[in-house]
Amino acid sequence: MKGNIYTSERCPVCHAIFKHDQNRNGMFCQEHPEIRASERQLVVRFGKEVTKRFKNYDLARQFLNGLRYETAEGSFDPRKYAKARPLSFSNQSAKWLAVKKQSGVSRSYMRSLENYIGKAERAWLDKDVNMISYGDIEDFALSLDCGDKTKANTLAALNQFFKWVEKREGFPAPQMPEIKYTLGWREIIDTNTQSAIIDEIERIAPRRVWIGIKWLATYVAIRPNEIRELREADINVNGFIICRPDTTKEKKPKIVPMLEEDIELYNSFPQGLPHLHFFRNESGRGVPARCRGKQVSKNIFYDWWKRACKNLGIVGVDLYGGTRHSTTTALSEHFSRDELRESGTMHGTNKAFERYMQKEATPSRNIYAKARQLSEKKKGKIIVLNQGDKTH
Template sequence: MKGGIYTDQKCSVCGHNLKDDGKKAVRCPLHPQQVATSFRVHFDRVKRRFKSYPEAQRFLTGLRYKTDEDTFDAREYSSKKPLSFANLASSWLTVKEDTVKKSSYNNLHNYMMKAIDAWGHRNIKEIGFADIEDFFILHRKKLSSKTLSNMRSALHDFFNWLVKREVISKIPNFPVIKVQLAYRQIIGKETQQAILEEIYRIAPFKVWLGIKWLCTYIAIRPGELVQIREQDIDTENRYIYIHHSKTGETKPVPILDEDIELYKQTGPSFPRSYFFRHDTGKGGISQGQEYGDKYFYKWWKKACKNIEIEGVDLYGGTRHSSAVALRKHFSPEQIKQGTMHQTNKAFERYFRIGSDDIRSIYQQASDSAKTVTHIQKTKI
């Protein structure tokens, strides 16, 4: 039979090796009264020490049983814990750190740390649907449905990676996460223009220009815009190239002649320099340092406060508001092309039918209801 129970001890009488009798002890074949008091089990690549023969025998029997049912995996018994969830999650994060954007990696790291807190060094093969469902139940009161959905996608991607590396044979079932997305507060074009004028009055020129571009080029997100470099603005062909898009692909965005002229007012610079950068250094910020992800929003909030506008964030007040306003001039499909959404689901959440459109529908229903039908009564 595969594997066996051994000892490092020898017979104190003749010096021979002690051998497993297969029943009760590891003893000397010539002097049966000489028995071992410490034991080790060898089975394939598995080696484990025991202080009693019954413990060693039960362990060996278990390994043989797993072999018979074709579930034996030597990695489960390694002291390095190669099948530990925590160890595998750390390895996956190392891979992701070199393949995704920093902001995306930070989110993945956050999700996996929550999972490591829940499962620690538990064997990855033991984590199934019930464990994953309980994990999301634990967090559903603390996190939004959108965050839970993103966390589900990350964990599913992690388990898919394990299948590709042949660590596990299949991905466990995952619970369904229903996403309930809140709509952002939007504003009309007049209010948007008033905020832009206030930003022009109080903020650096490039801040105003960047927020103006967010209002105009609805394909660009704030986090994408702050990462463009001088060389990404093609004045000859009239494009801004977004290399750090949400999808990870380069996104060429056509721009207007008027914005080419505004760009030229900022003066020449090194091609690799960030376009949106600080011209002076103060308050812990170095001269030439690129704008942070929240820098536009900082000035947007300040301008809104100055002219007493509340509840409108930068994303809703620029990209979303401009897209809804364009409904008066273009079809939803045309606007979708302008936003460069790749899926209808994302666009449907992003674009809402305006109130005027709904009123038109209700008005038509009201006009149709004005036709009175008289029912003739007959005597029976």
């Protein structure tokens, strides 16, 4: 039979090395069969593939029998027992994360994946991926100290990982527990309130911040971080804003037609070098010298939005809900769902770009013009609310 148990111990009488006697379940001297090894220095060798040390004979025998059983049924895989543990969750997940990173996913999504996988790695350590079962995953999910939405996102990431392992290594992916959750409600506001907040931002914030939030409330196809990533070369390209594929969630370029007034607004700024971020810190009180000319911080639009809301006594409305969601809700009274969806569809190839610029920009520009009109036609006084009230 393949494999055996060995020891470096020698007989105290004849100094011969002890041999494995399977019938007597131990290590004995062949010349002095009454003398048994202490079993503190045992090694299981299974061909050239597996070598493992033990300090207990029963454990060494069980391990050897297990290898023989796997060989007999055809499931023996030497990688499971390699010192580097190539099939361990930590090793396989590191490879998967590297693949995801090279695929061009966004930095924020990559950080989320690393966070989800990191939690699982702490739970399973070096457990082999083919040994992780539905029960292991369910126990892991129950152990997470977070909301159901985060649990569901974590399991979605693990499901992607195990599907990748199935393609790469051939092990069937385990079933995933179902986590039910309810999305939180995002407050929206009417166009009158939105306009008042944007006016307050114009009064208190740097001019570029005001323009950024104004554009977020108009060009509903663009997300806050996509606005922040715009460079001088990306704005007013034949009357369009171009969000580069490395800055969008979809990893595809977005081509957004600008309103004429926004083209004039952009042109009112001194022309910067093409590679500079348009939304950058300018000289002024409170701006450190080391930050001048550099891209604005990730939360700058949100921070100024909340400051303006506080000044007006408006609570419970975040930047996303107060700009993109509120504008889309208002536009739904004037445009069909399909029309709004079309306005957010951006084209990636050069040929599609040319076609979009020549023929398809008008519907989108009409929607954005309506968004601006809705925001500005109802200028009025905002009543300051008591703390705890909400404006809808």
